[in-house]
Amino acid sequence: MSYGIKLKVWGEYACFTRPEMKVERVSYDAITPSAARGILEAIYWKPAIVWVIDRIHVLKPILFDNIRRNELGGKLPVGNVKTAMKDGVSPIETFIEEDRQQRAAMVLRDVAYVIEAHFDFKGLEDNNPSKHKEIFDRRVLKGQYFHHPYLGCREFPAHFEPVQESPLSVYKGEKDLGWMLHDIDFESNMEARFFRAVMQDGVIEVPVFRDKEVKA
Numbered sequence: 001m002s003y004g005i006k007l008k009v010w011g012e013y014a015c016f017t018r019p020e021m022k023v024e025r026v027s028y029d030a031i032t033p034s035a036a037r038g039i040l041e042a043i044y045w046k047p048a049i050v051w052v053i054d055r056i057h058v059l060k061p062i063l064f065d066n067i068r069r070n071e072l073g074g075k076l077p078v079g080n081v082k083t084a085m086k087d088g089v090s091p092i093e094t095f096i097e098e099d100r101q102q103r104a105a106m107v108l109r110d111v112a113y114v115i116e117a118h119f120d121f122k123g124l125e126d127n128n129p130s131k132h133k134e135i136f137d138r139r140v141l142k143g144q145y146f147h148h149p150y151l152g153c154r155e156f157p158a159h160f161e162p163v164q165e166s167p168l169s170v171y172k173g174e175k176d177l178g179w180m181l182h183d184i185d186f187e188s189n190m191e192a193r194f195f196r197a198v199m200q201d202g203v204i205e206v207p208v209f210r211d212k213e214v215k216a
Contacts, residue, residue: 003118003129004054005136006163009039010112013065014151015105019181019192025069025105027152029062030197033206034183035152036115042149043160044136048126049119056204057114057167065109068102069155111151114167137162169202182206182214191216 009031016028016035033053040051076094084090121127139145140162149158180197184190195207195214207213 003133005040005115005117005133006167007040007043007115007117007140007160008059008112008163008167009115009149009151009158009160010059011151011156011158013067013107013109013156014111014153015107015156016152016181024103025107027064027106027108028180028197029108029177030058030180030199030204031056031111031113031115031151032181034181036113036117037183039115039149039151039158039160040117040136042147043145044132044139045146046126046132048123049121049132051117051119052209053206054116054118055206057116057169058171058199058202058204059112059114059167059169060110061170063109064106067105067107069105069153071101071103107156108151114163167202171199171202173201175199177204179215183209185209185216 014027014031015025016030016032017025018028033056036053036056037051076092080090081092084092119129119132121129140160143160149160150156151158175198177197177199179194182193182195185193193209193214193216197204
């Protein structure tokens with residue numbers, strides 16, 4: 001029995017930020033595997049399992065739009081965070097009014113995807129695959145989530161529903177989307193890893209994270 005899942009997600013805007021763009025946000029052409037994993041974890045997260053993205057279906061034309069967004073100009077000082085962790089009382093805070101900056105962003109508009117994925121187990125505990133699959137399916141049907149899933153940025157909420165029929169894309173043939181972020185290697189010094197995203201008839205096949213075609 002297969003324990004893979006298919007989930008349709010869509011939204012008005014999305015931004016899957018290219019890490020090489022330092023000042024202003026520029027989105028990838030499609031959702032990244034790490035962003036897709038984040039959506040699945042928002043719906044159903046358990047310490048015993050890890051979501052693995054198998055392929056992504058791009059259902060709608062890739063359209064970009066330029067917007068302006070309010071962002072913070074800096075980050076919380078690491079020293080303040082460490083102090084708060086030690087004494088448990090020091091405040092960890094930032095004042096938006098004092099650090100707000102308006103920046104341009106090139107985002108995606110009117111997006112829709114189908115995420116195909118499966119889950120692996122991290123250990124021997126709680127490794128009943130049918131139970132986790134049934135819970136996930138039930139949560140999707142009811143529209144439940146731990147926190148609202150989003151399309152790259154929290155201000156771009158993701159709507160989701162079960163896949164009722166085979167997904168149909170507007171794209172035919174092959175389209176090279178260039179190098180795309182696969183995910184972060186949390187076991188190796190938080191290193192970003194990339195793969196060559198090629199869309200065939202609207203479908204991006206996602207390689208296994210440890211494959212040689214996934215580069216640091």
